Amino acid sequence: MKAIVLGCGLVGGVIAKDLAKDKDFQVTVADIDEGKLDKLTKETRIRGIKADLSNSSDIKKIVAEQDIVIGAVPGFLGFDMLRSIIEAGKNIVDISFMPEDTLSLNELAKKKGVTAVVDMGVAPGMSHMIVGYVDSLMDETKSATILVGGLPVIREWPYEYKIAWSPKDVIEEYIRPARLIECGKIVEKPALSDLELVDLPQIGTLEAFNTDGLRSLLY
Known part of the structure; x- marks a missing residue:
């Protein structure tokens, strides 16, 4: 199977490496940064393509011969990239943290016969799957609270945070x-609102607040 990863950043590069471990996949990664591509493809069987992922025509061209697309671009590129992939008639799994409503592309996806699995990062993404799994084990679920943080193994001041x-x-x-x-009901609140303190075993006391992480789980 031919798979292409759009975006060779901190996450896209790792996705490409993981896919390349499976010999059933022929993996290509596309990015505008030749340096990142060279570093990734130098000692792997991954193929690199320099491409402008803000250009719909370029995107459609590079995915034309692919069986599956993985979207791993920054959020500000995500929605237009997703629409281009759907217009090209390609199935996609996407992790982009885009502000737009991806469900607005649902009718286009149906028309093109495309499966688009969005919000598949950590949160939204893994968090949703964990909540869904736990819900399947319960007779009834009245509420769910999701707490997510980028906590590094080695915590250093001032932020003790890991940008991954x-x-x-x-x-x-x-x-x-x-x-x-x-x-x-769906409500909207300012980011960082409803600040609370959470005590976690072996970690300590952390701050928690609202961020836009539910997304597709809202519906």
Whole structure:
């Protein structure tokens, strides 16, 4: 199977390496940064393509011969990239932290016969799957609270935080209005609102606040 990863950043590069471990996949990664591509492909069987992932025509061209697309671009590129992939008639798994409503592309995806699995990062993504799994074990679930943090193994002042994905999107997460569900209704609150302290065993006391991490789980 031919798979292409769009974006060779902190996460996209790792996705490409993981896919390349499976000999059933022929892996290509596309990015505008030749240095990142050279570093990734130098000692692997991954193929690199320099491409402008903000250009719809370029995107459609490089995915034309691919069986599956993995979107790993910064959030500000995510929605237009996703739309281009759907227009090209390609199935996609996407991790981009985009502000737009991906469900607005649902009818286009149906028309093109495309499966688009979005919000597949850590949160949104893994957090949703964990909540869904636990919910399947329960007779009834009345509420769910998701706490997510980038806690490094070695904690250093002043932030004791690990940026493991797009730095721009880390900042975006802390300024974008947060959507959540209260009393069965979708509400919007400022980022960093409803500050609370959470005590975690073997870690200590941490601050927690609202960010826009529910996304597709809202619906």
